[in-house]
Amino acid sequence: MDFGFTEEQELLRDTARTFVERNCPPEKAKQWDDESYFPADVVAAMGDMGWFGLPFPEAWGGGGGGPIELAVLAEELSRASFDIGMLYIGTFIPGLALYDWGNEEQRARYQEGMLTGSQRFAVSISEPDAGSDLGAIRASAVRDGDHYVLNGTKMWCTGAGLPNCVIVMYVRTDPGSSRHNGLSVLIVDPSMDGVEIRRTPTLARHILGTNEIYLRDVHVPAENLVGPENQGWDVLMSNLELERTIISGSYVGAAQSTLDIAVAYAKEREQFGRKVGNFQAITHQLADLQVDIDSARLLTYRAAWLLAQGKPVAREASMAKLKGSETYVNVARWGMQIMAAYGFSTESVMSHRYRESIVAPISGGTSQIQRNAIARSMGLKGT
Ligand SMILES: Cc1cc2nc3c(=O)[nH]c(=O)nc-3n(C[C@H](O)[C@H](O)[C@H](O)COP(=O)(O)OP(=O)(O)OC[C@H]3O[C@@H](n4cnc5c(N)ncnc54)[C@H](O)[C@@H]3O)c2cc1C
Structure with missing residues (x-):
């Protein structure tokens, strides 16, 4: 080992x-x-x-x-x-x-x-009625000669409004299909006629921004089909574990630097003639948070190692995503408590972390969806 x-x-x-x-x-x-x-x-x-x-x-x-x-x-x-x-x-x-x-x-x-x-590149899967339930995708792409004609609404497409971005979009190409069948992947250029992008106001994640996309008779060349027609689900699944693992690495980094900010503050701030970081109520909390982060880090690198070995990793990637995202929320929540009023000021980095962390257990598959996957790997129903 x-x-x-x-x-x-x-x-x-x-x-x-x-x-x-x-x-x-x-x-x-x-x-x-x-x-x-x-x-x-x-x-x-x-x-x-x-x-x-x-x-x-x-x-x-x-x-x-x-x-x-x-x-x-x-x-x-x-x-x-x-x-x-x-x-x-x-x-x-x-x-x-x-x-x-x-x-x-x-x-x-x-x-x-x-x-x-x-x-x-941006990835567009979610729709108004297709969040956790990706099989509910409805946006349609109908083949018409050397084009597909797209109609529908996509949601929460992160980064789609940035310069020089194309969208890897999941749409339904077989109108008679349901659930995970009949989906395909098309490359959609936001400048194509009939594409309208509207930025969604959010609590945080404003650097990339997330967007609604309205598709009205958008003509996408058939040469923009990625992978076989109607096999979009396989494309979607093929990168999922890597995505969950790498994103967990991000949660660990964000959580660690958030904790570092809280620790630095606790070492400086004095009340009752002592550094607040010397009150056991604070030191034990900070210690617990570091244990949480290290647990998330170990889960992340275990999943990354398994991926590198080409071994099955579905359960471990979900565990890493679950633990990493919830740790980031927990660290930011406690960071706010430790910095108290100074954290609550919107001038503080902690206030940014507090806003940003809250979406970690939502985007990229919610915590409930990760728990479902882990439960399934334990032979439980997991739905
Ligand atoms: C900042 C941000 C960026 C995003 N970026 C992208 C992106 O780039 N591309 C993209 O396609 N999407 C993106 N998304 C969408 C994201 O993937 C979805 O928000 C997420 O999958 C959850 O869907 P939902 O928000 O519609 O919640 P819903 O699916 O409506 O869920 C509502 C609640 O019910 C729970 N729930 C749902 N189903 C189950 C179940 N089977 N068992 C137990 N609980 C369940 C959920 O956990 C949640 O608590 C982004 C979202 C956000 C907020």
Whole structure:
């Protein structure tokens, strides 16, 4: 058994940590969230580091990184904020689906942009009536000659409004199908006629932003079909465990930096002639939170290791997602209590973490859905 990282992984961790300190410290991330500002220069700098190419094979010009390297990077970048981590993860996850399922022409079309990060991707699954229940997707794509004609409404598409972004969209191509059958994946360009994007006002996650998408007779070229027609469910499932694992790395990083802020404050703030961090009621809470974070970290890297070994990981990825997301909420909740009134000020980074963390057990599959999956793996009904 080996809990250590390789020298390369350690170097990646150190480099990413320095990157965050220089380019996007938590205070900056908070400011950008307040201003709904997209830091294109930071994304370009990530591209200069070669990080967008990391998930792709070396033979294709990528970095040949595996799940462990991606989790390390996700953890470190998300010390800035979860949304900063998602600037990275949120584009390469749908990019990987396109790489894995796309044909040669599609891969070639996006190769340079994928490897440099100049091309962004968003993933669009959710709809007004299809949240946890992905089989309820209704947006339709009807084949008409060399096009598909799309109609419907998609919801919560993160990052779709950013510059140079295309949407990896899940739609129903077989009108007679139900549930998980008859779905397909199409690449939709937001500039296509009939596509309307409206940003949804949210509590946080304002750097990427999340969007409603209205589709009215949108003509998408048939060459934008990714993978076989009516097999969209297989595409969706193929990356799910990687996504849950890497996102858990992000929750761990965001939670750790949130705890670090609370600890630093507790060491400075004095009441009753003592540092508040010397009251046992506070120190024990901080200790418990660190145990929680380390538990989430271990679950994350176990899932990443299993993925790297090509072993089954459905249960472990759900455990990591569940623990990571709920830990982030718990740490931000307690961070607020420890910083008290200063945390409650909307000028504090803690207030940003409090807002941002609350969505962690919702997006990317809710905590209930993760518990269902874990229960199923235990032979329980899990619905
Ligand atoms: C900030 C943000 C970003 C997002 N980004 C994207 C994106 O980029 N692309 C995309 O497609 N979607 C995205 N989503 C949507 C996200 O995936 C959904 O919000 C999530 O899957 C839950 O769906 P819902 O919100 O409709 O909740 P619902 O499914 O309506 O659930 C409501 C409640 O019922 C519970 N529940 C539902 N079914 C069960 C069950 N079987 N057993 C037990 N409890 C259940 C849920 O856990 C929840 O508590 C995003 C959402 C947010 C908030």
